[in-house]
Amino acid sequence: GDSVTQMEGPVTLSEEAFLTINCTYTATGYPSLFWYVQYPGEGLQLLLKATKADDKGSNKGFEATYRKETTSFHLEKGSVQVSDSAVYFCALSDGGTGTASKLTFGTGTRLQVTL
Amino acid sequence: ETGVTQSPTHLIKTRGQQVTLRCSSQSGHNTVSWYQQALGQGPQFIFQYYREEENGRGNFPPRFSGLQFPNYSSELNVNALELDDSALYLCASSARDEQYFGPGTRLTVT
Numbered sequence: 001g002d003s004v005t006q007m008e009g010p011v012t013l014s015e016e017a018f019l020t021i022n023c024t025y026t027a028t029g030y031p032s033l034f035w036y037v038q039y040p041g042e043g044l045q046l047l048l049k050a051t052k053a054d055d056k057g058s059n060k061g062f063e064a065t066y067r068k069e070t071t072s073f074h075l076e077k078g079s080v081q082v083s084d085s086a087v088y089f090c091a092l093s094d095g096g097t098g099t100a101s102k103l104t105f106g107t108g109t110r111l112q113v114t115l
Numbered sequence: 116e117t118g119v120t121q122s123p124t125h126l127i128k129t130r131g132q133q134v135t136l137r138c139s140s141q142s143g144h145n146t147v148s149w150y151q152q153a154l155g156q157g158p159q160f161i162f163q164y165y166r167e168e169e170n171g172r173g174n175f176p177p178r179f180s181g182l183q184f185p186n187y188s189s190e191l192n193v194n195a196l197e198l199d200d201s202a203l204y205l206c207a208s209s210a211r212d213e214q215y216f217g218p219g220t221r222l223t224v225t
Binding site for chain 1: 155
């Protein structure tokens with residue numbers, strides 16, 4: 001079945017450091033890929049997405065490129081801020097029928113940014 | 116535009132009891148999905164409802180059941196609660212390929 005593997009956290013960075021969170025996936029067909037962010041005590045917020053190979057999703061300074069050849073969707077940000085501290089989830093959709101497919105999530109990576 | 120809302124925020128139940136969780140979808144969204152997020156884990160898909168019909172189910176036993184109403188709001192029912200059912204239950208609504216999550220209901224089973 002479909003699966004998502006993320007690098008384990010926590011990841012601790014100083015403010016303005018460069019961020020990479022690795023994500024690889026296994027899926028049949030051509031899934032869409034997503035990054036969600038979860039702040040303490042809150043639900044998930046969609047951060048960015050990519051729906052086909054070589055697409056780059058971007059939002060709020062974060063970006064990720066859909067790499068079919070390496071089955072990866074790594075999240076990057078050039079300069080993190082304390083407010084970016086949260087748990088980040090990589091996810092894929094199975095491209096099934098209906099208006100929205102089920103999401104398969106990784107286990108999440110906690111990011112802690114310090115001053 | 117009102118986002119996805121869930122109720123209650125928290126609740127505590129005893130093993131063997133039954134619980135109903137509620138979700139109001141975002142305006143214009145006709146699809147609702149439910150996920151279970153255990154502590155320190157990623158969300159796991161429970162099931163999805165599209166126009167009041169179940170439209171896919173994850174690896175959860177039949178004691179997890181749901182409903183979707185004509186206004187597209189939804190309920191998740193869990194019978195015969197077990198300790199392992201303690202988790203954050205997330206509802207997500209969608210109209211196209213993006214799912215928008217509510218804040219979740221934290222269920223504790225003692």
